[in-house]
Amino acid sequence: xxxxxxxxxxxxxxxxxxxxxxxxxxxxxxxxxxxxxxxxxxxxxxxxxxxxxxxxxxxxxxxxxxxxxxxxxxxxxxxxxxxxxxxxxxxxxxxxxxxxxxxxxxxxxxxxxxxxxxxxxxxxxxxxxxxxxxxxxxxxxxxxxxxxxxxxxxxxxxxxxxxxxxxxxxxxxxxxxxxxxxxxxxxxxxxxxxxxxxxxxxxxxxxxxxxxxxxxxxxxxxxxxxxxxxxxxxxxxxxxxxxxxxxxxxxxxxxxxxxxxxxxxxxxxxxxxxxxxxxxxxxxxxxxxxxxxxxxxxxxxxxxxxxxxxxxxxxxxxxxxxxxxxxxxxxxxxxxxxxxxxxxxxxxxxxxxxxxxxxxxxxxxxxxxxxxxxxxxxxxxxxxxxxxxxxxxxxxxxxxxxxxxxxxxxxxxxxxxxxxxxxxxxxxxxxxxxxxxxxxxxxxxxxxxxxxxxxxxxxxxxxxxxxxxxxxxxxxxxxxxxxxxxxxxxxxxxxxxxxxxxxxxxxxxxxxxxxxxxxxxxxxxxxxxxxxxxxxxxxxxxxxxxxxxxxxxxxxxxxxxxxxxxxxxxxxxxxxxxxxxxxxxxxxxxxxxxxxxxxxxxxxxxxxxxxxxxxxxxxxxxxxxxxxxxxxxxxxxxxxxxxxxxxxxxxxxxxxxxxxxxxxxx
Numbered sequence: 001x002x003x004x005x006x007x008x009x010x011x012x013x014x015x016x017x018x019x020x021x022x023x024x025x026x027x028x029x030x031x032x033x034x035x036x037x038x039x040x041x042x043x044x045x046x047x048x049x050x051x052x053x054x055x056x057x058x059x060x061x062x063x064x065x066x067x068x069x070x071x072x073x074x075x076x077x078x079x080x081x082x083x084x085x086x087x088x089x090x091x092x093x094x095x096x097x098x099x100x101x102x103x104x105x106x107x108x109x110x111x112x113x114x115x116x117x118x119x120x121x122x123x124x125x126x127x128x129x130x131x132x133x134x135x136x137x138x139x140x141x142x143x144x145x146x147x148x149x150x151x152x153x154x155x156x157x158x159x160x161x162x163x164x165x166x167x168x169x170x171x172x173x174x175x176x177x178x179x180x181x182x183x184x185x186x187x188x189x190x191x192x193x194x195x196x197x198x199x200x201x202x203x204x205x206x207x208x209x210x211x212x213x214x215x216x217x218x219x220x221x222x223x224x225x226x227x228x229x230x231x232x233x234x235x236x237x238x239x240x241x242x243x244x245x246x247x248x249x250x251x252x253x254x255x256x257x258x259x260x261x262x263x264x265x266x267x268x269x270x271x272x273x274x275x276x277x278x279x280x281x282x283x284x285x286x287x288x289x290x291x292x293x294x295x296x297x298x299x300x301x302x303x304x305x306x307x308x309x310x311x312x313x314x315x316x317x318x319x320x321x322x323x324x325x326x327x328x329x330x331x332x333x334x335x336x337x338x339x340x341x342x343x344x345x346x347x348x349x350x351x352x353x354x355x356x357x358x359x360x361x362x363x364x365x366x367x368x369x370x371x372x373x374x375x376x377x378x379x380x381x382x383x384x385x386x387x388x389x390x391x392x393x394x395x396x397x398x399x400x401x402x403x404x405x406x407x408x409x410x411x412x413x414x415x416x417x418x419x420x421x422x423x424x425x426x427x428x429x430x431x432x433x434x435x436x437x438x439x440x441x442x443x444x445x446x447x448x449x450x451x452x453x454x455x456x457x458x459x460x461x462x463x464x465x466x467x468x469x470x471x472x473x474x475x476x477x478x479x480x481x482x483x484x485x486x487x488x489x490x491x492x493x494x495x496x497x498x499x500x501x502x503x504x505x506x507x508x509x510x511x512x513x514x515x516x517x518x519x520x521x522x523x524x525x526x527x528x529x530x531x532x533x534x535x536x537x538x539x540x541x542x543x544x545x546x547x548x549x550x551x552x553x554x555x556x557x558x559x560x561x562x563x564x565x566x567x568x569x570x571x572x573x574x575x576x577x578x579x580x581x582x583x584x585x586x587x588x589x590x591x592x593x594x595x596x597x598x599x600x601x602x603x604x605x606x607x608x609x610x611x612x613x614x615x616x617x618x619x620x621x622x623x624x625x626x627x628x629x630x631x632x633x634x635x636x637x638x639x640x641x642x643x644x645x646x647x648x649x650x651x652x653x654x655x656x657x658x659x660x661x662x663x664x665x666x
Contacts, residue, residue, distance in 0.1 A: 001138055001414045001426065002049040006056055007042070008424065009136065012153065014064040015039040017133065018048040019055035020225075022140045023218055024205075027054065028225050032187065035059055036131070052455040055139035061130035062114050067159055067167075068128040069105040074273045074280075076102060076124030078262040083122060089166055095156040097134075098148050098487070100141040104134050107159035119207055121170040138415075138426045142214040146462060148489065149425045188226035198223065198231070198239050206247045216240050263354060266484075266521065269295070272354055274347065278302045279311075283355055293318040293359065299331070306334055318355045324348050377577045380412050380427070380490060380523055381420040384570065386551045386577060390517055392496075392526035393570070394539040395555035396640060400568040400588060401527050402437070404555060405492050406444050407597050408525065412490055413462045416452050417597060427489020427523075428462045430482065434498030438467060444595060451594035464488070471501035476516045483520050491520060494527040497540065504541030514548040532639070550576045558585075558605065559612030559634070565589045569605050612644055617653065617663065624660035 095106035117132040137147040189197045262273040269284030282298040297316035331344045378387040409429040411417040502509030552574040558567040572580035585600040631638040
């Protein structure tokens with residue numbers, strides 16, 4: 001996967017370099033400055049990334065004609081948006097990467113343009129250009145979160161002149177050369193300069209938004225691999241602690257009464273971010289009740305002077321003055337140092353006012369701008385999984401549903417299976433298992449990983465399994481929080497019948513299930529079964545299942561194959577955003593250790609079905625037989641043969657007499 005990404009970047013004219021896995025540090029021995037002047041060769045790319053055990057960086061500046069706006073978090077996004085709005089500017093849609101807590105926005109530099117890196121052009125906003133680099137997908141952040149494209153790299157645009165002038169205005173006359181100076185330290189320094197170098201590096205990592213534990217881990221790694229001889233570990237810890245205290249003081253200086261905040265809509269409610277105080281508020285299930293305004297409230301902080309990350313959690317009445325006073329007291333007691341406490345009364349009053357404003361302004365009416373362009377349909381795997389909507393595959397038992405779904409999962413994690421050869425974006429996957437088949441899923445997943453010679457640790461870190469024992473509607477808050485925390489790009493629910501609360505034939509139960517699914521606000525793949533009546537080519541249960549799902553495929557195991565393979569067809573039944581595609585056929589090859597997927601020619605589907613009909617007719621030439629006897633001869637279950645027998649009967653090829661199937665002569 002890394003090699004594929006590196007080659008893609010090279011094709012786009014970017015200079016790329018390898019980093020140590022889960023760090024921002026170049027690999028040992030790399031002559032980093034050389035790649036600010038030239039792009040690597042394909043041979044170097046092959047050597048660096050052949051084992052999928054590194055991170056990857058793109059050199060910014062003139063060598064790649066690349067400038068990146070590095071937004072550390074939502075506070076940075078708020079400041080950037082505000083400054084752009086003041087100047088009546090707007091960033092065009094371009095390549096965009098989701099980092100651990102923020103974003104990288106990629107632009108092409110105009111030909112001949114040169115601009116240096118600059119730290120903090122706005123609070124929590126940096127510019128990466130000449131003398132710098134950015135960690136790029138599919139790298140892993142020190143926190144364990146992957147870097148992923150929200151907008152693919154192919155959609156990169158040239159930075160508009162007015163936006164470039166805006167950035168130059170913020171940078172001012174004094175271009176910041178700290179980034180390039182820090183980069184010069186990465187190859188290592190000689191004895192006598194180690195403490196100074198480590199101090200500069202640690203400061204840059206804190207400015208980049210890494211946590212204390214992440215910085216300490218990077219510092220220890222750097223000390224052991226770049227300094228000869230390494231500093232004593234206690235000395236490394238002392239340097240990190242000293243810079244950390246200085247970093248905390250800079251944070252404390254920014255604390256002020258919460259006069260401004262940023263409101264973002266999220267599933268089930270809203271997120272309210274308070275600039276300068278590292279505080280995020282989650283408000284869900286807002287319910288007006290007579291004179292009360294009750295909601296679920298959660299207040300979190302990343303401020304290191306707080307006693308815990310969660311300052312408040314529970315139901316809260318926004319119309320109650322007593323509740324407001326109690327909340328203010330709780331927040332005041334949540335910090336270790338009294339001098340760090342901001343005006344919590346102003347904070348609580350601002351929060352209450354914002355929530356009341358949300359309720360007042362809420363409207364179900366939207367006026368369409370019919371002069372604007374339609375938003376393009378984006379896929380995780382074309383055409384099976386459309387992004388940010390609900391997709392489903394349904395079929396008989398043992399038709400390969402789970403195996404195909406696991407293949408899809410591994411493909412979006414690694415992009416090595418090529419269900420979608422054009423697919424480039426990777427993401428983490430959550431598998432919600434309602435069928436209690438952990439050992440089955442573990443075995444299938446392990447064999448797919450081994451079949452494609454993938455990095456097992458990387459797949460395991462990005463494929464998360466959750467055994468679910470209660471219906472999704474009852475567990476939605478916990479699942480939603482998990483999706484929000486881990487930022488899963490795909491959630492697989494196996495299967496709908498078990499995940500649904502109540503009878504799947506009930507419209508109310510199915511609609512309630514889909515409301516829960518849609519509140520997760522991510523891409524969904526549902527696995528569902530067919531009814532016992534095989535004459536109906538529909539998913540099991542209420543017709544509202546088909547009505548609610550946006551992209552639907554019927555999976556069937558076809559006649560043919562052997563003890564080490566099977567053929568499965570995927571027939572497109574419904575798509576709300578595009579016309580349905582022609583059927584797809586895959587050969588799934590397997591043995592005790594591996595599973596492999598091979599796309600076959602669609603025309604073969606007809607041949608395989610024809611072979612099954614011929615096999616039935618051939619078996620009946622020796623005399624009448626029951627459905628069970630035919631199933632035993634063909635190695636299939638009787639209910640799987642029922643649709644084929646019905647079709648042959650309609651064509652007047654066979655007849656059923658007293659429970660025996662027989663050929664019709666002539």
